Amino acid sequence: MSALISVSGLCKSYGSKKVLSGVDLSLNAGQIVGLVGPNGAGKTTCLQAILGLTDFDGDISVLGHHPRKDRVKMLKEVAYIADVAILPKWLKVSQALSYMQDIHPNFAIEKAQEFLAKTNIAVNDKVKALSKGMVAQLHLALILAIDAKVLILDEPTLGLDILTRRQFYSHLLEDFYTEDKCIVVTTHQIEEIEHILTDVAFIQQGKIVLAQSTDDIRQRFNLVSVTNEQLPQADELQPLFKNSMMGLTTMLFDNQDKEILQGLGKVTVPSLADVFVGIMNKETC
């Protein structure tokens, strides 16, 4: 499977401040990739470089196009939802549909109308009359109708209630996703989409510190509950993360033999959030 998006050596500085320091990323068809990192890690900048919204150093190829030089051609098959790319308040739903139909070759207006019919959004509503959740639904309706090959989501569910968030991902999976598309998501609510992701990339201070499939991560990392007696022995194996509570210390290990770990205590599979916290701590120590 060839990569739909390939990023190599991506660097970006704002003045003297280095935001991205050599990001390498590769996204294939069928992947749902989570780009996870603390605030200021460079997630938004990375995505904007992929979309050609900002200039950059390095190589990026999206569906074979260069995001700056072939911007318009690339954007015909790429869709973007972000908390910094907001629908303007004066826009009416009918105007949004009409405009998209005129400028987007792949826009299937019936799909958007079908989707909107299931919501409380009236065709003559202005965006300013819609609640935050409804705006997200409208934006999703427009995206679904484009049927893009690549979908870039930068904190798409920020500030939305849990019902809207769940519905957002449900629609994404049911109405949008196919095996020849790929989705990139950044979010702070990693627990929520942990199982939706096929792959994850951890980014910190402008660099990718981990990029693997979620299946591989679950096999690679282990969580062990160690008793106080076993503590020194366990410490020698260099855990990424330690947390002591109520007589037991929970430790996160990377690439250690499962049998050795089982000798130290109860071994369980960590959640993606656990792995994330562990890796981030390791980097900052």
Add this chain to the structure above:
Amino acid sequence: MTPQWDPDKPIYLQLYQQVVTRILDGYIKEGEALPSVRKVAAEYQLNPITISKAYQMLQDEQIVEKQRGKGLFVMPGAQDLMLDRERESFLSHQWPEILSQISRLKLSAEQLLSANENNSVEGGV
């Protein structure tokens, strides 16, 4: 609703098990279609690859079959097949463990069978 997954077992296995259990219990009938991968992914908030893996396993175990253009259907005789398999699995893997636990606790057959009704066991044999 999104079920609570056991973090220690791969989800696709748990999904496979869920379908098997539902067939055994008769909630999914023979000849019935399984919901599409997308629908399950959306409902359970899982990525479609996980669902596909589970569905593939069901196909490999000959529990469901693919009907071109229509999806996956529970094969006739699947329920019986499942019954046999699960029986065998229980008897060869789980039962011996339980048996050793029973003898460790020195429980009689009488106590075992009545335990369900009263939910308590009087001491003694």
Add this chain to the structure above:
Amino acid sequence: MNASIMKASIKKELWEFNGMLKWVPISLAGAFIFIPLLTLLLNGIDTSMMLEGLKHLSEANDIKGLTKVFFVATSALFIPFIVVGFLVQMHYFVNCLYDERRDQSVMFWRSLPVSDEVTIVSKLLTGAIVIPTIFYSAATVLFVGGLLLAFIGSVILSIGFDISLWSLWSSAQIMSGLGSIWLTMIPTAIWLLPLYAWLMLTSIYAKKAPFLWAILPIVVVLIIEAILVHYLQLSQPFFGHFIGDYFSITPDKAIINPDDIIAVRWAPLQAVMAQIDYRTVLVSAGLLFATYWVRVNKQES
């Protein structure tokens, strides 16, 4: 450039500024209808005097004079619309690339397959051509309405009062008068292009208060120039004079014979065309390119 995408983009501009572009011309037209009506109602109509005057008019011989009067009246109708339209254009240009940055919708628009060239050109066309067209049309609608009333009036006069104004109609040269006014629109757009381009550049560049950013640099340059000229005893402030000269339209710009009605009619157009210089067009192109460059390279959220 795809024509339908350009059309869709211009439509989008009109949607964004819909309130202003609908209500200002309507209010102005309304004022034009309402105020005379009010005056008439308050002052009453002296029918006998009016009929006397109209009888004189039908017997008038000074065709040329009448035509001139007619043209002046038409212009008087159009000029307020053109002036107010100009103010609306200024507001549009100052905000056209600023509002979308302020409400953070710029990243939404730029994530769609519409090139930056199309975006900039569509905004330029909207401000330079479409908005004036709206105002010229509003004036024309009033004009036609007025003609209709005059027509009905003429019919009533000729049937009821045996006063025939029909010869006046032919001599008034209505269509030429109207046509010459409409024809000034495009040359005016070319003449004012540097102003439009400058405003678009400040609109895309300013982080806050784009209007101030548009005015202050010019004022500062003029002041500095005046100081330099004064203290260095230079011949004259180049920039200051240039601005004053370029943007003023005075009667001496078009030297015409006031009796020649055709010349009178074409005077405004002549005056405007006299101002156009290939150098200012080049400067405009430069400013527009700078605007495009900022949008492509510096448009970050």
